[in-house]
Amino acid sequence: MGCIGDSSKLACVALIVIILSFVCACVAIFTPFWQEQESNGVITYSGLLTTCQNSLSECFTIDNILSAYQGTDQYDDFLVNLSLQMFGFLLIIVSMVLLFLYCCCTFKAIGVIAAITSILAGCSIIAGLIVYGISFSSVVNSLMSWSFGLDVAAAALALTAGILCIINCCLP
Structure with missing residues (x-):
């Protein structure tokens, strides 16, 4: 039938959800x-x-951003947030590959590892969002914008994909 066609519908839904998260x-x-x-x-x-x-x-790159924050209270928070976001993003990619493999071979260990990486990705992104929100909410005349909200959605979708994997792995 095919690689994806041989797996459960729940595993395919988890794959679609992690792709949306990505x-x-x-x-x-x-x-x-x-x-x-x-x-x-x-x-x-x-x-x-x-x-x-x-x-x-009129845009500036990461070098300009880091030099603008250097010497301020937000510098360390910005680096922590950036690190957590990139780590979460990397885990989403790993989880996406693992979920594709899981949909192909339905080996439960791959599903469990995919669930763990998805949940860790969501938690890493949420931790970064919390650091960013606390650190930059004190900036006067500043509003969080839609990219921040989209990252919240990415974290929620990664957590959802992980939960779907756990449910799928527990089914007979």
Whole structure:
């Protein structure tokens, strides 16, 4: 029949959910819309890897972002958040590969490992979001934007995929 056709429907749903988590995390990490801040008529859109002013044509890279935070209270928090987000993103990729393999061979150990990596990915992303939210909520005239929300969705989807894997592995 085929690789995916031989597996349970729940494992296929978990694979689709982790792919959606990957897409959400990808967009969230690589867009400059985690935070909006207005100061003296200049709107700054900040993300994890890029910061833009007034439009997407005036953007700065991670080097500029790190040098802007250096010496401030947010510098360490930014690095912790970035590390947790990237670790979670890497775990989502690992989980996606494992879930694809699990859908092909239905070996329960692969399903358990995929569940663990999915749950760890979601927890890592949530931890990063908490660090970011606590650290940057004190910035005056700052609003969390849609990339932040999309990363929340990525974490929730990764956790959902992990739970679906656990349920699937426990079924006879």
